[in-house]
Amino acid sequence: MTSRPIPVHVLVDWNSELLAQKSPEEREGPEVARRVFKILNRQVGKMLYDIAGSQAFFLYFRCYCGWRIQSQPTRRRESLEAARIYNPRNVQDRGLAEYSPRTSQVVRALEFGDKLLGALDERLCGPRLDHHLPSTFQKNRNDVWGEKMVDTALVADLLHLALETDQSWLVVVGQDADLVPGILTAEGLLHGTNRRMIFLARGGVNNSNPKMTDLVCRR
Numbered sequence: 001m002t003s004r005p006i007p008v009h010v011l012v013d014w015n016s017e018l019l020a021q022k023s024p025e026e027r028e029g030p031e032v033a034r035r036v037f038k039i040l041n042r043q044v045g046k047m048l049y050d051i052a053g054s055q056a057f058f059l060y061f062r063c064y065c066g067w068r069i070q071s072q073p074t075r076r077r078e079s080l081e082a083a084r085i086y087n088p089r090n091v092q093d094r095g096l097a098e099y100s101p102r103t104s105q106v107v108r109a110l111e112f113g114d115k116l117l118g119a120l121d122e123r124l125c126g127p128r129l130d131h132h133l134p135s136t137f138q139k140n141r142n143d144v145w146g147e148k149m150v151d152t153a154l155v156a157d158l159l160h161l162a163l164e165t166d167q168s169w170l171v172v173v174g175q176d177a178d179l180v181p182g183i184l185t186a187e188g189l190l191h192g193t194n195r196r197m198i199f200l201a202r203g204g205v206n207n208s209n210p211k212m213t214d215l216v217c218r219r
Contacts, residue, residue: 005056005106006169009161010044011113011154013174014065014080015147020202028075030082037061037083037110038099043219044171045101047200056104057169064113064154066137066147071126074137077112084110113153118160155182162186162197169196177207187215 017036018027041059048057067077082088086098096107114131115124123132133149140146154172159182161170170190172183179199187197199205199216 003056005058005104006052006167008044008048008057008059008169008171010059010061010171010173011158011161012040012061012063013150013154013172013176013179014063014076015150016175016202017173018076028079030079033076033079033083034086037080040173041099041101041107044173044200045105047171047198047217047219048105049102051196051198054104057106059100059105059107060109060111061107062111062113062157064150066145066150067112067114068126068131068134068136069138071131071134080110080112113150113157116153116160117157151176151178155179158182158186159189162189167194169198171198171200173200175201175203175205177205180205180207180209180212183215184212 017040018032021027021032021036044059048055063080065074065076067074073081084095085093086095087093096110099107112131114133114136116132119132124130125132125134133153136147136149136153137145138148154174158170158172161168162185170186172179183197183199190197197215200219201216202219205216
């Protein structure tokens with residue numbers, strides 16, 4: 001391992017993190033977002049420590065969810081944006097750094113997956129020209145709300161990051177087997193480098209490939 005901090009890009013299926021809460025009332029609001037993000041950081045930190053011990057890491061989070069109704073941010077997006085402030089009652093709050101799981105693992109960023117890493121800026125839309133993907137939360141033909149383009153956005157960003165030539169590690173946090181093709185492709189792109197691809201899944205993932213068990217870390 002290197003003495004310099006290794007960048008870790010953590011791509012999170014945020015809806016799956018919220019669904020792990022016991023009741024719908026525990027899935028909304030800034031305090032919920034802070035609590036869930038804090039738990040997530042502890043789990044990512046433990047996994048990295050189990051793999052690499054005291055190696056230093058910089059953590060860059062990107063979260064994916066149904067962030068917009070047309071171009072308007074949803075309540076869940078506004079709640080997670082507010083969670084960038086760890087403790088709003090503390091005037092000396094250090095923001096994201098307060099979530100750092102260990103002194104050797106420092107949270108550096110929290111971004112949103114409706115602005116794609118590899119897409120052109122000329123494709124940005126909305127009143128503030130700040131996202132590529134509007135309407136990621138919309139009603140279907142049966143008038144039921146659901147997510148659109150979320151898994152594919154995560155995979156698109158994952159492959160963009162895998163093509164970088166830096167020394168970063170890639171971590172996907174989620175439960176959905178639809179993420180597996182992108183994860184396996186990213187692992188192939190990293191082959192022959194010192195970089196790592198890790199799938200952090202709460203209870204494993206419903207996938208019948210017996211040769212990818214070493215790729216999946218259970219929480």
